Amino acid sequence: MPRVKICGTTSVHDAVQAAQAGADALGFIFAPVSKRLVSASVAREAGLSVGPAVARVGVFLDQGLDEVLRLSEAARVSAVQLHGPLSEGFVRAVTAFYPVLRVLRPADLVTEGKLWQDVPGVTLMLDAPQPGGGVPLDWESLRATFPPGTWLAGGLGPWNVAEAIRVLRPAGVDAVSHLEARPGVKDSSKVAAFVRAARATTP
Numbered sequence: 327m328p329r330v331k332i333c334g335t336t337s338v339h340d341a342v343q344a345a346q347a348g349a350d351a352l353g354f355i356f357a358p359v360s361k362r363l364v365s366a367s368v369a370r371e372a373g374l375s376v377g378p379a380v381a382r383v384g385v386f387l388d389q390g391l392d393e394v395l396r397l398s399e400a401a402r403v404s405a406v407q408l409h410g411p412l413s414e415g416f417v418r419a420v421t422a423f424y425p426v427l428r429v430l431r432p433a434d435l436v437t438e439g440k441l442w443q444d445v446p447g448v449t450l451m452l453d454a455p456q457p458g459g460g461v462p463l464d465w466e467s468l469r470a471t472f473p474p475g476t477w478l479a480g481g482l483g484p485w486n487v488a489e490a491i492r493v494l495r496p497a498g499v500d501a502v503s504h505l506e507a508r509p510g511v512k513d514s515s516k517v518a519a520f521v522r523a524a525r526a527t528t529p
């Protein structure tokens with residue numbers, strides 16, 4: 327059964343609701359382009375509100391190493407999610423401080439995917455080219471190449487997550503767009519339904 331990450335958390339209220347629904351991880355997006363951008367102080371408060379069992383993942387896109395580490399420390403995250411084109415050295419530098427969810431597009435699997443497959447501290451996550459866009463990947467086309475231990479994002483919601491898990495057996499699932507009442511604000515019933523649907527899958 328995969329881990330369940332609820333991303334784009336922007337308030338203590340939504341963090342507590344997601345934790346109470348059974349989420350394993352919360353995502354806090356620090357990419358300035360995001361409609362779910364959150365401050366490090368709110369992320370820290372939200373992360374502290376859910377207790378020690380829920381992972382707190384800082385999400386970054388097109389940001390420098392200093393900014394990633396500074397915001398991650400200020401927010402007290404427990405892991406870092408890195409999107410976009412990055413050097414091997416950049417990713418390795420972050421793993422010196424935090425476990426990394428390295429987000430790749432399907433096309434990147436043949437190149438960068440192999441690089442990280444057996445690197446401790448780096449977990450792959452496949453997502454659509456436009457993160458946060460709510461667009462699912464073609465799961466069937468990925469069946470043969472989806473690496474073991476990889477997480478899945480992209481257009482997941484309560485109605486399709488069980489099928490995605492059946493097809494690809496991801497180690498974790500991650501969603502934001504289809505769990506919101508409006509950008510940056512979760513619909514707690516959708517969040518709870520997503521967690522239930524992901525947990526209902528047979529191993």
Ligand SMILES: O=C(O)c1ccccc1N[C@@H]1O[C@H](COP(=O)(O)O)[C@@H](O)[C@H]1O
Pocket residue numbers: 333334353355357359360361362385386387409453456457458459460461479480481482500501502503504
């Ligand atoms: O959601 C965003 O605004 C965002 C911005 C920059 C980087 C990542 C972002 N979100 C990530 O997108 C995926 C899934 O999104 P969706 O469910 O398809 O809307 C998830 O990994 C988020 O962390």
